[in-house]
Amino acid sequence: MANQILSIISVLLFPFIIFTEVEGAKKSNRVYDSNTATKLFVFGDSYVDTGNFVHSESYKIPNGITFPGSPAGRFCDGRIITDYIASFLKIESPTPYRLRNSTNMQHGINFAYGGTGIFNTSIDGPNMTVQIDSFEKLIQQNIYTKMDLHSSIALVNAGGNDYTNALKTGRFFDLPAFTESLVEQISVNLNRIHSLGINKVAVGLLQPIGCLPALTLISFRTDCIGLLNSISKDHNKKLLEAIQKLNNQTDNSVFITLDLYNSFLSTIETMQKKRAENSTLMNPLQPCCDVKNLGDSCGSVDDKGEKKYSLCENPKVSFFWDNVHPSQNGWSAVYRMLQPSLAQLT
Template sequence: MAKQLIIMLLPLLFLLFILSEVVEGTKKSYGVYDNSNSVKLFVFGDSYADTGNFVGSPSYKQPYGITFPGKPVGRFSDGRVLTDYIASFLKIETPAPYALRNSSTLQNGINFAFGGTGVFQTLKVKDGPNMTVQIDSLEKLIQKNVYTKQDLQSSVALVTAAGNDYEAFIVNNKSIIEIKSFTTTLINQLSINVQRIHNLGINKVAIALLEPLGCLPRINAVTFHLSCVDLLNLVSENHNKLLLQTVLQLNQQVGKPVYVTLDLYNAFLSIIKTLQKKRDENSTLMNPLKACCVGDGLKNNCGSVDDKGEKKYSVCEKPELSFFWDGVHPSQNGWQAVYTLLQSSLGQLNHG
């Protein structure tokens, strides 16, 4: 009987172990904290900001998290991601993932970002919460009085979404001919979403510009990682141009700088260019257009294993010198460099 009971309890014990590991990984962030700080951070978007919502994804498997916190806890990187650095700028600890809301403190805000999702529904996570659903979740918490009007007014929202939307569009249409009209549709919905966040009571909304899609290792593989793919970078440029125009109009409508843009596009390009120049001077340095973690299958998935559990990926010797961790996501080193370049824009998030 005792043996049967132990067997029955094993799955539950395993689940509790996983949750405790994940919660521990969300407690620790980066930087100096101010316990008296009333600012909260509410995060919406995709894997660039997700810190643990996509349970069961590669981000919960080795070798993700090897730099921070030393084990996989749901970040799509070897360590910290954009959310962690924005939280550190606000002098708060990284907000808990929404998936762990029942076992975490919510005093620093909450993270709704979910890897693979977008402004619309995407191919990667067909049932995953797109941005509209993520905002619905915040609205429900407000209705339950988890957060007060005062909490929201002194807080900041981070929005990073669209990359997965473009991938879904290209896969579905097998072409980028009609992508300009799709960009207009996408920005219109994104505009509706960020206005809705503001209307819920959040007075500072940071919106990430789209990264240079043509520089992602999964894309620039066609150039043998020698250069970015200009045609896809043009997609990012057009997206960002329209987004900047939209943000300007939205701020004019409300009469104050509620919406702030974070220029991931030029930050990525600037860092890649700098690292390429250093590599020209020292050929032993890592190519910034290459991923640190590379799978050996057709999908090139970092963290993939075979039927016997043997790993089908390799990790570069020094992740701390890489810019990209895998085929899409920056490494902790990459995000830290991006954060450094974004600090002048982040200053606009201070309430006043």
């Protein structure tokens, strides 16, 4: 059974991707001062990417059907957690890094890229270190001032793809050591973001990977897989300890955590209870955009243009959009649970 589970994980979780930087117009030398609204700088994976991974399903129908009405680079039918956090801060979602030369950057920059991680999880995709390198270059170009950064916020979410890659490369079988090295690198990255001038950093805890529709196939999508969720719990325990250590080294609590793990679980359990009372409600472990074959993605079509996926009747009652990403409805529910933590940012 263990080997079967590992095989399913390797096929179904986040695929490898290739990073291609898209150049825009001539570089802007505009400096944004501290009198403008708070800015949000985003680092991580597809959970927070709002449009950097051009050659992906995020730019294919039916993604974006709820918001903005067509594919816009989010791995979702609509808004994701980045959009909700930006709204909480009373700003627009920050510009994807690929559009940095042709779009207003006064609300910040989103460096996140689907499929990437803390370490290298794709052939040449921008891992978090590379994303922070890009951030530092903008600072060196005086796009943002130190005073500007002082009043800004960073959102960091990564780790899921690292565990997928660890499985493929064999490091999964030395999981404790891998988790230690992963959390150590996260700490280095978080400290570096702070050293560049950001005084508030929100860090997402790892989601319950045993609840992802890609993996609940093992239970016929009747329940989350506890064995796999224990990986997330162990990771989060070590990450919380590391963040506490980082905060002890600063005058103020620079780093806060966003508990995606319990927010996901609580929302799923609530939806399951409601469904037990009303069987017409959608199973929260069932993706709204469901692929017909393993390895396909939401938006895949065959050589004749025939869809390789099916859609639920109403995405607004789903929790998951596809095999790994929440729907807008799912993210909205998670966001509501995270608001007490987000209050620490303001």
